[in-house]
Amino acid sequence: MHPNTTPEPAAPAAALTEIQAEVEARRLIATAYRDETPLPAHGNTPPVTQPGRPPMSQGATDASVLMLAGGATTAMVGGTAAVLMYLSQFADPLVCGLVFGAPTALVLALARLTKRAKPAPDVHQHYTGPVYQDQRNVHTTTRGVWAKTNNHP
Template identity: 30%
Template sequence: MTDADAAAEARRIIADAYRPLPQIPTAYRDTTPLPAYGPTPPVPQPDHRIVPAWAAGTAVAGIGVGATCVGLGCGIWLACKGFAAVTLTSVLFVTLPIAAVAAVATAIGAALRSLKATHTVTHHHYAGPVRLENNTITAPAYGLIARNRHELNR
């Protein structure tokens, strides 16, 4: 190959390397004109899911059941470990369910009391006239050791 042929081949290879790639559209734009008034017609959106909906629901339920079983197993293991060792932690672990039952009983009692309180009648025990004036309290405190003087300005 001569120098001229080599130079021509090199120019061709460089030109092929730097040739712009064809533009491939990455999105679809619907060019159909919209109606002048009224709702826009729906655009079909085909469903291309690989897994059917019932199978996905079953998988999620299985994950939930598995996580629940693992949690219960860890709780039972911790309970057995706590009952086996007589330490402050084990005593607290034994009293924790009792405290939980007491908290639930307190919450139920508070809920019942609030339901009972909704039927009460509010009665005000004052019978004098009400004065609405500009009542401001001035409380100046100056210096390192302050003497508080509260003055009611009427």
């Protein structure tokens, strides 16, 4: 069989006559159940507060998570700096601010950069007529003190 052809559907093991099919259909209809009771109407009961975070848009949820993470990071960095200055008794607050604030600034900058990154768009190509596609993979290795690159298709 050619890989692009679809197989023929298999014939049923025992084909039913018209009368048998009608009897089977009536049997199925007779044993079927449908709940005909009307759906309850909305009443005047006040809404109940659900546990967890309140419902928000995706943007608001992302912003709140970012603020919580930033607050926790700031608390940890500030607490560490305060403990260090208290224990050393002569630590310079400016130096401590620079040492402990630099990682926080780096994390916030990376967070802003990743927020702006967007995924690559899907590419849909539509062709008419015969199409020849040539897809090649090139494996590159570079070795040695004096770099020698070998490309292997």
